[in-house]
Each structure stands twice: as structure tokens, then as C-alpha cells.
Amino acid sequence: MKTIKLFLIAIIAFTVSATSSAQMTDHSKMKMGKTETVATKTEMIKVSGNCETCKARIEKTAKVDGVTKADWSTKTKVLTLVYDPSKVKSDDIQKKLAAVGHDTPKYKATDKAYNSLPGCCKYR
Numbered sequence: 001m002k003t004i005k006l007f008l009i010a011i012i013a014f015t016v017s018a019t020s021s022a023q024m025t026d027h028s029k030m031k032m033g034k035t036e037t038v039a040t041k042t043e044m045i046k047v048s049g050n051c052e053t054c055k056a057r058i059e060k061t062a063k064v065d066g067v068t069k070a071d072w073s074t075k076t077k078v079l080t081l082v083y084d085p086s087k088v089k090s091d092d093i094q095k096k097l098a099a100v101g102h103d104t105p106k107y108k109a110t111d112k113a114y115n116s117l118p119g120c121c122k123y124r
Helices: 002-023 052-062 090-099 111-115
Strands: 029-032 036-039 041-046 067-072 078-083
Touching: 041 090, 052 067, 052 078, 052 090, 078 090
Parallel strands: none
Antiparallel strands: 029 036, 041 078, 067 078
16 A cells, blocks of 8 residues: 555656646747747737736737737736747737737827727726
């Protein structure tokens, strides 16, 4: 009985260590296929907004081809982007965000785009 318990504990310990090791992997260079390596860039951009509706709109707008992660925080108002700079530029994403009504440090939303936002999303 004691041997079985030790064996189960060893299996659990191995599983936990393998899982936590997988979570610490650096994804800044992802291996694509056998030979192609894609370098990604991580950027944090201040984006004006207020609520969960803004969060959904901002993240959906930012997730274009070449973007692997777009996460906007309602608390900090910062969009964390992980993208392939050979496929998309940060400026292009910021222009798209301004077009749907959300200001960034480089691009401001037009009054028309801003006024089309729901009332809960108005930040000015």
C-alpha cells in the first residue's frame, strides 16, 4: 500500500512539473512546420474605453491577420498585442481602433465614429 502511494505521488509530481514547464515556454519565436520560424513582437498600447463592451470591440478590431493575441484591460486601458510585424503594423491596428471610435496615442477617433459608440462606451 505504501509503495502504491509513493508511485501515485511520483506520477502527480511529474505531471505537475511537466505542465508548469510547458506554461513557461517563450512564444516570441514560434516554430512553424519544420524550417520556418516566425518572430513576433509584443506591444502595449493605451486605448481609450470604459467597459466590457469596449473590451469586446477593441479586441475584435485588433485581431487581424498576423495578430496572435489582443487583450485589453478595462482597469489599465492598455491593449497588449502580440503580432507578426512582417504581416501587420501597429499603426494599422491603431487606425482601425480609431475608426471604430477608440482613441490611441497616435490616432484619435473622428467625432462621427466616437458618437456612434453606445452611451456606456463614451470616454470623452
